[in-house]
Amino acid sequence: MIDDIDRQILDILQENARTPNAEIARQVGMAPSAILERIRKLEERGVIQGYAVRINPDAYGLGLMAYVFVRADERAGALTTAEQMALIPEVQEVHHVAGEDCFLAKVRVRGTRELGELLRDRFGSIETIRSTRSTIVLDTVKETTMLYEPETGGSRG
Amino acid sequence: MIDDIDRQILDILQENARTPNAEIARQVGMAPSAILERIRKLEERGVIQGYAVRINPDAYGLGLMAYVFVRADERAGALTTAEQMALIPEVQEVHHVAGEDCFLAKVRVRGTRELGELLRDRFGSIETIRSTRSTIVLDTVKETTMLYEPETGGSRG
DNA sequence: AATGAAATCGCCTGAGT
DNA sequence: ACTCAGGCGATTTCATT
Secondary structure (H helix, E strand, O other): OOEEEEEEHHHHHOOOOOHHHHHHHHHHHHOHHHHHHHHHHHHOOOOOOEEEEEEEEOOOOEEEEEEEEEOOOOOOOOOOOOHHHHHOOOEEEEEEOOOOEEEEEEEEEOOOHHHHHHHHHHOOOOOHHHHEEEEEEEEEEOOOOOOOOOOOOOOOO | OOOOHHHHHHHHHHHHHOOHHHHHHHHHHHOHHHHHHHHHHHHHOOEEEEEEEEEEOOOOOOEEEEEEEEEEEEOOOOHHHHHHHOOOOOOEEEEEOOOOOOOOEEEEEEHHHHHHHHHHHOOOOOOEEEEEEEEEEEEEEEEOOOOOOOOOOOOOO
């Protein structure tokens, strides 16, 4: 699906997504136009989903992060619980998870007061949500979106 | 700390971090050199921490995501538990959290077999870890790093 | 699917306001 | 702190292989 040259390009972009095309070409040892072509195709095929800037959340006034575990009973019709949570801008991630709690949401807000408001006003108004349990993040030691190269080959189909 | 023009620039970069400088200048209504200067300063001040490419994890061979809750007893000396977890490439995030479990780690691996190996070999060899509890992600409904503009003003100091 | 030439466009410095 | 001008380099298209 993606070959070795694609991986090289992706790895360079993972380090710095604003790396100029010509610089990537130098590192990979190909012509810039060939690199452009490959990046285009990676975008078309949905391998590259976009380019994000990493902003210090504190500087942005979003000093508090929390994980919210959501228990819900799904009903047919209308939007699903997860889709409604996904519409909330303070919610960065929504995952459907195995286990007793059905969903896990990652949220960023200014402070504890705003977290309370979020849970009461936004989560609280989603009909299917039975209960929530929040885990406050005190300190973030690592936070990256970089993907580790998995060992290829191996005994997996 | 960051003014309205900075916010405009950051918002454009949040949409697409590879947006050319000149394009940002057009949208903001300023000269490209002024935009460049502002971006430089945002980088210097650590507001902008970097630029990331968003890669489809499945295409990269990392189809399984899990959250690992880690209970540990901290000991003085050597690296802390969190720092040791942060060294593992499959670990994308490590948070120190409030509550019974001390840490929360987000991990991406190829499949369940690799998750097992990761927990046994890598987490298992960190001396201070008492126990782990993993929550498998079945489906990701939303996953963004975009920061929502918090309401400014308000009754907070 | 990659190259290389050529045109377009953006980057970035320096001077000036 | 921003604008403007200009040289340099990058991006991108296209013909070719």
